Amino acid sequence: MKAYHLFRKDLFSEIRNRYAINSLAMFIIVTISVILFSVGEETISDYLSGGLYWVVVFFTGMSGLARVFVSEEERGTTLTLQLIARPETVLSGKLIFNLVLTLAMNIVITFLYSALFPAFVIKSLMLFFITFILGTLGIAISSTIIAAIISKAGSKGTLYPVLSFPILLPLILILINLTKISMDGTPFGEAIMDVLFLASYDVVMLSVSYLLFDFIWKD
């Protein structure tokens, strides 16, 4: 059993019942239209629209990304998965699936957002693109390992945002800051510190999740 096969299995079962995709799509539509209605006729400043963009990403991620492990627990297939695959394989497979899901979600949000908010103009596209990729990676990695932790717990829905918030907070802060300065048109070279911070956050989360997954999975 390879990570790729696990990813395929998750993808097919997702295409069949479309639970995560639907909840993500609903959340994107709801949050963006709530922001649109509350803004109304007023023009919001550039920086505010950049911050709100990541608010949409964060809450949308909260609604659908926990499904990877929760669905296994609900269908009672966790034990089978423990028998046929090694913990690292399981984590890799789920991580790839979440990564694809987060990437799709963020692309949709970015296009909708830039179409609906005229204030959301990025001057330094290169910097924003790197921020976007590293941010997507970070959100996918963190949400996968948190999903594995909460899937064993009783009240999954409430525990997920509560646990994610302190872990994702440094990521969200730096992402908002980077979006802000990419709106100013800062060239990539001047924001290298923040980009490095983002990259090391991803590396730390990735290695921590591979180290700790054995304990989470076996209990």
Next chain:
Amino acid sequence: MKNKYIFGGIIVAVFLTLMIYLFTQTNVQYESDFTKVMEKGRTVKATGSWVKEKNYEIDKVNKTFSFFMRDEKGNEMKVVCPGTIPNNFESATSVVVTGEYTNGYFAAKDILTKCPSKYESPNKSS
């Protein structure tokens, strides 16, 4: 199996220290050279002092006020600020404006004034 934890632990420790180090480095740039401010054409924080010989002007129609700022090297530029003049503007030793240089003047979004210090060391005379 034990190798994995040692190896992983080292990676986490190294990158965590890197993260903490990077977090303490501030990325905010204060520009004290106005020639650079004029070249960049994007939002910067410019520091300098108010040129008292050239008085400030208040535009009541557009609700802005404008004044001239001088940097360390003696370059001058015109700054246009929205809103009212800060209370301690006339006694300020230096001024920090956030904004962008466009069409021959600096369009500020925000202004900060630095007060002269009231507290001086007691044994200054000695």
